[in-house]
Amino acid sequence: MKKLIKGGRVVSMDAAIGDFVRGDVLIEDDRIVAVAAHIEADADEVHDATDMIVLPGLVNAHLHTWQTGLRSIGAGWTGPDYHRLMHGNMGTRFNAEDNYVATLVGALEQLNGGVTTLFDWCHNLTSLEMAERSVDGLEESGIRAVFGHGTAKPLAADGDLPFTHRPHARERLEALRKGRFASDDRRVTLAAAILGPQFSTPEVTEHDFRMARDLGLLSSSHAARRPQDRVSAKGYFIPAERGLLDHSHNVVHGNYLTDEELKLVVESGASITVTSLIELHVHPADPVTGRVSALGGLPSLGVDSIPAANSDLFTEMRVAMLFQRALEHRANYRKGNGPLETLPVRSREALEWITIGGARALGLEHLIGSLTPGKKADIILIGMKALNLFPVHDPVHTVVQQxxxxxxxTVFVNGDLIKRNGSLLFDANTLRKRQAELEISAARIIRESGYQLAAA
Structure with missing residues (x-):
């Protein structure tokens, strides 16, 4: 089926194609086949994009979607509070259906906000059933996703082996890889959400990196601990020395990485995902967006944890950009210099972080991240007449700043229409039912945990 997006303000995010004040995008089945100022085509559907900005779908490179039902519960938590209350308590009370409904509603929320691809970092899993139902939620939503199979991190009882010393559950990962994820040619694909060297022993780190490589999977790990708090003091030098650190690994956060270690990660080809909203919430060390860029890397962004952060990827992008600008302004001021002649971080650079940067972090740059013929038809349209956007003088500045x-x-994923005229096309009655189920699920988890909501 051919679909023609007609007469929009096209921002392709592909330097070879450029942008168009008025342009068209032609879709055939699940692929973009043409992007130009004017396209004549015998299309089955024509979508009028007059007064619309046409963009590649956004990529949220890090989200714990299973936490959707606990939105804002941790807005006043510290980092240790989060690990104690979420992973040590509430996270242990989820069952497979809790994961399913939270993931479905969370994925729909992301689609509603223009996110067409999501790295769902699911790290409360205790069974294959929980993993399968989480994937059911992703697939039912219609989103493109990388499902990061993670493991639960309960507090260790006396005599128990702590999670930091437990290798990833290979049997579950293999079952998924040999089952519904036997092919990578699908909208939802599989990754290994591993502990990594900051949260596991050198032996576990090597096991988990090798496991992901053996199964042909992207792996991803958190790097949010101070050097003195790491389980493995050598950090990412461990997988690097063993030939295991390369483009198939994604590092999340990285705030406390030394210049030497960050350089090692970037030069290895591994990607870095920054989650500024959460990092500014609980960490004294700065987000590494600027440091990664200075090393020649391309950062990606994620919204991370809904219990404590806004889930809107536009907000994450804006905060990441403005904080990096503030850092560079302050550094310049401390040197006794006058105002900078040009602003650090261009708007287009920030937009790259949530498009092509996210695609690259997920190993999907060949499929998504730009409006390029041959890539998947993951496309969003943003209305230019909204009062908070009008008038639009430069579409990139408008999207990034406003x-x-x-x-x-409008949202297309894989050529399928997911949202139109500002409304999701997901069945409204089903959505209301799932929202009610999510409320019941969250209330039960909070009640069983014994947690008392603190005053704001």
């Missing part, structure tokens, strides 16, 4: 999830008018 837009939010509610400005997203």
């Amino acid at each position: 837009a939010n999830a509610f400005n997203v008018d």
Whole structure:
């Protein structure tokens, strides 16, 4: 089936194609086949993009979607509070259906906000059933996703082996890889959400990296601990020395990485995902967006943890950009210099972080991240007449500085229409039912945990 997006303000995010004040995008089945100022085609559907900004779908490179039902519960938590209350308590009370409904509703929220691809970092899993139902939620939503199979991190009882010393559950990962994820030619694919060297012993680190490589999977790990708090003091030098650190690994956060270690990670080809909203919430060390860029890397962004952070990827992008600008302004001021002649971090650079940067982090740059013929038809349209956007003088500046999830008018994933005229096409009655189920699920988990909501 051919679909023609007609007469929009096209921002392709592909330097070879450029942008168009008025342009068209032609879709055939699940692929983009043409992007140009004017396309004549015998299309089955024509989508009028007049007064719309046409963009590649956004990529949220890190989200714990299973936590959707606990939105804002941790807005006043510290980092240790989060690990104690979420992983040590509430996270242990989820069952397979809790994961399913949270993942479905969370994925739909992301689609509503223009996110067409999500790295769902699911790290509360205790069974294959929980993993399968989480994937069911992703697939039912229609989103493109990388499902990061992680493991639960309960507090160790006396005499128990702590999670830091437990290798990843290979049997579950293999079952998924040999089952529904036997092929990578699908909308939802599989990754290994491993502990990594900051949260596991050298032996576990090597096991988990090798496991992911053996199964042909992207792996990803958190790097959010101070050097003195790491389980493995040598950090990412461990997988690097063993020939295991390369483009198939994604590092999340990295705030406390030394210049030497960060350089090692970037030069290895591994990607870095920054989650500024959460990092500014609980960490004294700065987000590494600028440091990664200075080393020649391309950062990606994620919204991370809904219990404590806003889930809107536009907000994450804006905060990441503005914080990096502030850092560079302050550094310049401390040197006794006058105002900078040009602003650090261009708007287009920030937009790259949530498009092609996210695609590259997920190993999907050949499929998504730009409006390029041959890539998947993951496309969003943003209305330019909204009062918070109008008038639009430069679409990139407008999207980066002004837009939010509610400005997203239309969403295509894999050529399928997911949102139109500002409304998701997901069945409204089913959504209301799932929202009610999520409320019941969250209330039960909070009640069983014994947690008392603190005053704001």
